[in-house]
Amino acid sequence: MKKINKVNGGIAIYYGISFLIGAIGGLIGIVVWLFKIFTGQIDFSWGMLIGLIIFTMASGAIGYSILRVGYEEIEK
Numbered sequence: 001m002k003k004i005n006k007v008n009g010g011i012a013i014y015y016g017i018s019f020l021i022g023a024i025g026g027l028i029g030i031v032v033w034l035f036k037i038f039t040g041q042i043d044f045s046w047g048m049l050i051g052l053i054i055f056t057m058a059s060g061a062i063g064y065s066i067l068r069v070g071y072e073e074i075e076k
Helices: 002-038 047-076
Strands: none
Touching: 002 047
């Protein structure tokens, strides 16, 4: 039974890190988008800004919660 918990925890950690990498990508996307706005390459859009922020926050929250579950599974 302990091996099953370790495998489940490892898979959860794998997916949690993947979501956190997605959140980091969202932060990079926000920075690049703001840079393009300040240099005048594209027009400002509230929808795009809110969408990037929601994606980044949701991805980070999901990643964090999955990582917590994964570490708890491994500790059992």
